């Protein structure tokens with residue numbers, strides 16, 4: 001039982017706005033409220049906030065930013081929305097897609113203007129499905145840095161973040177109005193905290209094996225690389241309150257996680273000309289379709305692994321990423337002076353590997369539909385990383401409107417005082433893994449956090 005009657009509560013304190021979860025979404029919502037002088041209390045189950053945000057590459061897509069203008073990149077919310085719908089095959093919610101793309105530019109500009117935050121435009125490569133360079137990320141391209149920036153800003157703005165505060169139940173009336181929450185401390189003590197408004201920013205259900213098996217059976221046995229604390233609380237509470245779960249089969253997978261190191265190997269390597277081969281040394285897919293759906297393709301290979309294969313030019317690009325440097329330090333990156341040498345080092349058939357590499361010098365579209373003309377072919381010396389496919393985060397969640405208000409099931413009426421953002425809300429990827437456009441995760445975390453905060457500020 002996670003919904004309790006308000007009569008059972010014993011509120012020690014009441015906050016005008018409660019936010020559950022101190023990741024990118026919760027912190028952006030809280031910063032938005034504090035910016036307007038509003039009181040907000042953030043509840044976080046961990047001792048030190050990190051969430052999936054800290055595990056990410058910190059890449060936030062946004063259109064029409066000052067950073068883009070400075071770099072001469074022309075972009076618009078409409079173009080970004082078209083890219084999102086192109087990847088999602090027009091099955092992303094149009095109202096939410098319009099809302100997040102409209103506000104993304106001003107949100108990134110505003111975050112970037114905070115003294116603690118630095119979000120330069122990522123240049124030099126495009127992720128699959130993006131028409132222009134629109135990723136903004138901390139200089140070292142880590143979510144850890146992004147979390148550090150947001151937390152430092154929150155500290156300066158005197159935002160109250162209560163850690164080790166695991167919300168285990170909500171108090172709500174018959175009409176779905178949330179009156180408060182129950183917090184369970186690590187020592188088992190409970191505390192009830194009242195609220196006028198609740199923002200659910202506690203991500204999705206990637207850490208809940210039962211929910212993953214139910215909604216995303218193809219990933220039931222895959223490794224999960226997101227934050228384990230994301231147990232699907234938001235979607236369960238929202239549904240019990242009268243809301244609706246949507247696109248629960250959607251998720252962000254990734255087809256390039258180094259094994260056994262468990263380090264994300266940036267997809268930029270593939271977009272700049274790298275290929276993936278299986279244990280036989282053969283290519284098996286169009287690597288330019290998207291890293292999310294590639295998780296499924298890699299997991300379908302013998303041993304559930306593949307090798308990212310690339311050359312020195314691409315290795316140098318990889319070295320711009322902290323994660324890749326870390327993988328290199330941990331000897332995950334194999335170096336070889338010739339195809340034969342590489343084949344012997346990674347244990348694949350040399351003739352097949354040679355054929356796969358030779359293919360990169362071809363022009364036109366290959367049998368998988370990849371346009372080989374867009375990148376230079378691979379030349380010695382070569383590099384390879386053994387990778388597997390993994391589940392990163394879930395994209396299904398509570399159905400919301402363009403202001404991040406949770407909608408009553410089957411209607412467009414919002415619940416009285418409930419908002420959801422980030423992984424707690426249904427994202428903009430449609431119902432399938434292939435609908436995930438790179439950056440959709442942090443996009444909906446920061447923009448829906450911003451939109452929720454702005455809407456609450458109106459009251």
Ligand SMILES: Cc1cc2nc3c(=O)[nH]c(=O)nc-3n(C[C@H](O)[C@H](O)[C@H](O)COP(=O)(O)OP(=O)(O)OC[C@H]3O[C@@H](n4cnc5c(N)ncnc54)[C@H](O)[C@@H]3O)c2cc1C
Nearest residue numbers: 021023024025045051052053056057167422423439441442
């Ligand atoms: C390896 C990896 C790489 C990624 N790279 C990118 C990228 O570059 N760009 C991108 O757009 N997306 C990326 N993503 C996805 C992105 O990280 C998420 O979409 C985003 O961080 C979600 O933010 P959030 O605020 O909703 O959730 P989180 O950052 O997970 O924060 C949720 C917080 O809620 C807390 N919480 C949960 N339940 C409770 C509860 N009951 N009570 C109290 N607290 C609770 C959790 O402890 C957590 O701190 C990546 C994900 C992974 C795993």
